[in-house]
Amino acid sequence: MSGLTSRRKGARGELELAAPIGAELGVSVARKVRQHGSDADIEVGEWCCEVKRHKTAPRRDVVVWWAARQATAVGMRPALFVHADRSPWQVYWPLSVVLGAPMVDGWQDFEIVCATTVSAWASVVREVEAGRQRAEAGAL
Template sequence: MGLKSRNKGKTGEREIALIVSDLTGWTVRRKVRQLDGESDLEGVPGWCIEVKRHATATRGEVSDWWLQATMQATSEKALPVLFYRKDRDEWRAVWALGQQLGVNTAENWLRYEWAIEGSIAAWAAVAREIANLKEAA
């Protein structure tokens, strides 16, 4: 990966960290030392975050990124979320439908065809609700 691409990725991670912090009130930061298979951000309770900035974002690319996010989340025992943005477009969030329904996010629910894509604000509302339910339990 070239320097320009790495810098684009770092910038995207910082941008998402600020947006998620603003929407949730959580202190979200980019992980400075990321190991393969780890979340790109920290400070989002119960979620493993994958962030992608790319010139394009075809369905095939988003599907591949979602697979990466779910594999990372499984190893971290967290819920997966993918934030992506193609050049000159808005950020989008992808998360598992099972999280909306309150069901176990077993392997079948993590497949891309069972994912929801929406705004970051929509995902943040879901994430806050899940955090509130866990706190109340």
């Protein structure tokens, strides 16, 4: 696949994914232009989201994509959205999020990453945000 074709396919995947994320979270989600801000394809609050749309998504590729997402998600929570042809979207994100553990090296290993649907990831995002808001309200 040529570079331009690959970029177009990536853009289509990002646009395809923005709508269901927005619907699940009740927020406006837009594809980011690479030259601006972070290296995320899509940013959702504290989440730095990378989108991969490929014909196949073998585990070895997902591990490499996850490592790359870790390297660029500085100060944000990483999420990797993967869509292989004729398969549903899968979202990879750190287990430490639901445990309230800090995002440190050991918690970012692929072996302790959650692989969920977009709906399950969005549920976690909503709950984490609600917990943060409750904590802030209690601190006032």
